[in-house]
């Protein structure tokens with residue numbers, strides 16, 4: 001059963017993988033995933049695994065959906081591609097733009113299509129600058145982001161990203177433009193503060209930073225409603241609403257990066273308004289938009305921004321931004337079908353049941369000394385491992401504690417995601433209560449198995 005396939009060898013020799021630790025990769029290579037069915041993926045040896053991470057927080061409707069495949073195939077046959085640069089459009093892109101406008105909050109009515117989350121964030125920043133330039137405020141350039149935030153891997157999306165480790169070996173750009181505020185990390189908040197005081201602290205920090213930098217120099221603030229790759233950090237009550245007020249008072253655009261939190265992960269189309277009570281100026285979506293079946297992202301803009309962006313200008317005054325695959329008909333067809341399925345199957349209603357159930361079941365893991373914190377919202381959860389609970393001290397990085405738990409859980413047939421010292425869960429939204437039990441039981445057993453090894 002350990003005989004390696006041709007695909008495994010081709011992969012190891014030629015596929016330069018994203019986000020990969022090559023010290024281990026050279027020997028073990030990658031597991032070849034050959035197919036998927038609902039909550040499960042199957043590798044080429046025929047072993048099946050419960051997918052606890054929806055591929056990479058995206059396969060929200062589960063694997064092997066023939067209706068999505070059918071919609072993509074039909075569209076490829078009908079029109080595989082034609083550009084959307086103003087003179088032309090295509091039916092799925094047009095209809096999807098309207099469907100998004102109807103589902104995003106407030107007056108977010110104008111959709112710029114991209115190829116994924118990183119390009120959608122880049123688009124948001126470019127158009128924020130464009131907007132202020134055209135308003136006659138060309139000094140408004142700076143962007144406030146947050147430590148722990150993840151916004152992607154294009155050069156500028158990486159510059160927005162506030163996770164230290166992932167800048168290793170790379171150059172930083174735009175350090176005069178991007179300024180990082182503190183993460184809304186309730187677990188590691190300053191000693192002696194309760195959550196409400198921590199919220200005040202974060203808002204005060206933002207106000208002071210804006211004063212220091214000058215509101216006239218700041219274009220936008222970007223934040224995930226719940227920080228994802230930074231370890232599933234849920235901000236204190238009221239944080240986003242109050243940050244939105246601070247932004248508004250200072251003419252700073254609020255960009256909600258809903259790449260992970262959109263399309264039902266927190267039980268609603270989008271989390272900004274329905275979970276956290278505010279309407280951003282720009283909303284970023286990707287991943288669940290097509291349930292991961294096709295690459296697609298979008299930046300959705302307010303009426304107020306659209307009026308300025310679309311105002312006719314003199315010679316040369318065209319909006320020179322876009323991608324070959326902006327509004328790709330096959331991706332848009334996959335997204336339209338996904339939206340139809342989310343609605344027809346009341347997927348988000350199910351998440352409002354299974355989400356709290358997952359969070360409640362995960363509490364069981366606190367019986368392990370190595371579990372420092374358990375947190376999340378609906379079907380987005382993080383379990384942070386510590387070597388010392390009282391001191392909230394993480395394990396030495398070379399122990400790769402979360403990676404060890406990941407490996408053991410995989411032995412039990414469930415896939416979780418190790419990020420730093422946190423184990424992340426973000427299953428497809430079709431997960432049943434029984435499958436939640438399986439996921440948590442297996443993780444519980446995996447942690448029990450490796451606790452001794454980690455603590456020794």
Ligand code: PLP
Pocket residue numbers: 115116117118119121150151152153224228229257258259260286287297
């Ligand atoms: N923003 C957030 C919050 C993400 O989690 C991700 C990817 O995980 C991105 C942006 C980048 O999206 P993509 O990988 O599609 O470019």
